Amino acid sequence: MKASYVAIALCTVVVVMLATAEVSMATVTCSPVQLSSCASAISSNTPPSSLCCTKLREQKPCLCQYLNNPNLKKFVNTPNARKVARTCGTPFPSPILLILMPLCQS
Numbered sequence: 001m002k003a004s005y006v007a008i009a010l011c012t013v014v015v016v017m018l019a020t021a022e023v024s025m026a027t028v029t030c031s032p033v034q035l036s037s038c039a040s041a042i043s044s045n046t047p048p049s050s051l052c053c054t055k056l057r058e059q060k061p062c063l064c065q066y067l068n069n070p071n072l073k074k075f076v077n078t079p080n081a082r083k084v085a086r087t088c089g090t091p092f093p094s095p096i097l098l099i100l101m102p103l104c105q106s
Contacts, residue, residue: 037055
């Protein structure tokens with residue numbers, strides 16, 4: 001009997017997590033144009049603006065999609081782009097994660 005309560009609780013937690021993930025992804029519109037405020041920081045050694053960091057955090061769920069797009073990868077997968085993401089405190093998918101994580105595969 002105790003095991004069934006644990007199983008029900010675990011299933012409930014999983015359902016809530018999945019529902020939350022779907023809601024958070026639904027509110028993000030992946031648009032690389034939203035990162036235009038980061039262009040100067042990515043193309044030079046200038047620090048990112050607060051607007052850039054805000055937009056980067058908003059577009060975080062889209063980073064794998066951008067990295068898998070051959071037209072965007074050459075801009076997004078650069079040392080300066082990674083530096084901007086690190087400065088903004090936004091985790092950037094590593095090349096290993098792109099291979100291992102299904103979310104980062106097209």
